[in-house]
Amino acid sequence: MPSKSHQTSIQAPALGPRRGPGAFFVFEGGEGTGKTTQIHKIKRSLEEDLQKEVIVTWEPGGTTLGQKIREMLLDPEIPKMDARCEALLFAAARAEHVAKIIAPAVAEGKIVLCDRFWDASRAYQGSGRALGFQAIDRFNEWGTRAYYPDRVYVFDLDPRKGLERASARTGGKLDRLEQESYRFHDLVRNSYLKLAEINPRRYHVVEASSSIDEIHDDIMEDMKKCLLTPNLSSNV
Ligand SMILES: Nc1ncnc2c1ncn2[C@@H]1O[C@H](COP(=O)(O)OP(=O)(O)OP(=O)(O)O)[C@@H](O)[C@H]1O
Numbered sequence: 001m002p003s004k005s006h007q008t009s010i011q012a013p014a015l016g017p018r019r020g021p022g023a024f025f026v027f028e029g030g031e032g033t034g035k036t037t038q039i040h041k042i043k044r045s046l047e048e049d050l051q052k053e054v055i056v057t058w059e060p061g062g063t064t065l066g067q068k069i070r071e072m073l074l075d076p077e078i079p080k081m082d083a084r085c086e087a088l089l090f091a092a093a094r095a096e097h098v099a100k101i102i103a104p105a106v107a108e109g110k111i112v113l114c115d116r117f118w119d120a121s122r123a124y125q126g127s128g129r130a131l132g133f134q135a136i137d138r139f140n141e142w143g144t145r146a147y148y149p150d151r152v153y154v155f156d157l158d159p160r161k162g163l164e165r166a167s168a169r170t171g172g173k174l175d176r177l178e179q180e181s182y183r184f185h186d187l188v189r190n191s192y193l194k195l196a197e198i199n200p201r202r203y204h205v206v207e208a209s210s211s212i213d214e215i216h217d218d219i220m221e222d223m224k225k226c227l228l229t230p231n232l233s234s235n236v
């Protein structure tokens, strides 16, 4: 169970002001749950069926600086990175990502589909590495200037199944975080579910064991509703 301070922190997130005519959707969840597969399919549907302008981006990465930080973070040659160092590196990449890519695109009216964001730090470093949500939120709030997603799709799947999928995709090669124990990945999964339970207006849980088409239809239906909501980013 998260400590009391975690709960306080996630029950009362700071809300950023309305940031422009676009939208910011985040895809979260454990390894191999199907986030990247869906992002590309959703992008096509938004562009072809709804004539939207869409940007796909990802964490850690999304910018040149972020990509360099990503290489450090996922390097299996650095097996025992200090947990706080890891959390700060993710937050540094995120600050650059929001400032250079996400915020300008949303302000121009584009739809941003982002493969992982702030909640990944809550789940992986806050829960998985036991740093707590409060510490993670403190410097991410500052780093992003409290830039929250409009909607977060949480891909839920047993980590054993997800890691099997991830491993099959890469021929058995797993990165530094994928190599963590099942206990770690179970903590990550439960953390995402807890976030979704506490704030159902921001999070939509996706049953990631469903077929690719079923998941796509579920997300598109939800996204269409979100896009019709006035003042989307204040609806959290
Ligand atoms: N609904 C699904 N059912 C079965 N297999 C799937 C499904 N969605 C994706 N896959 C397959 O599972 C593998 C992992 O998918 P994907 O790369 O999209 O996951 P991911 O969540 O982005 O993983 P990572 O966390 O490693 O980035 C891929 O080989 C993909 O084809």
Ligand SMILES: [Mg+2]
Binding pocket: 035, 036, 037, 115
């Ligand atoms: Mg992926």
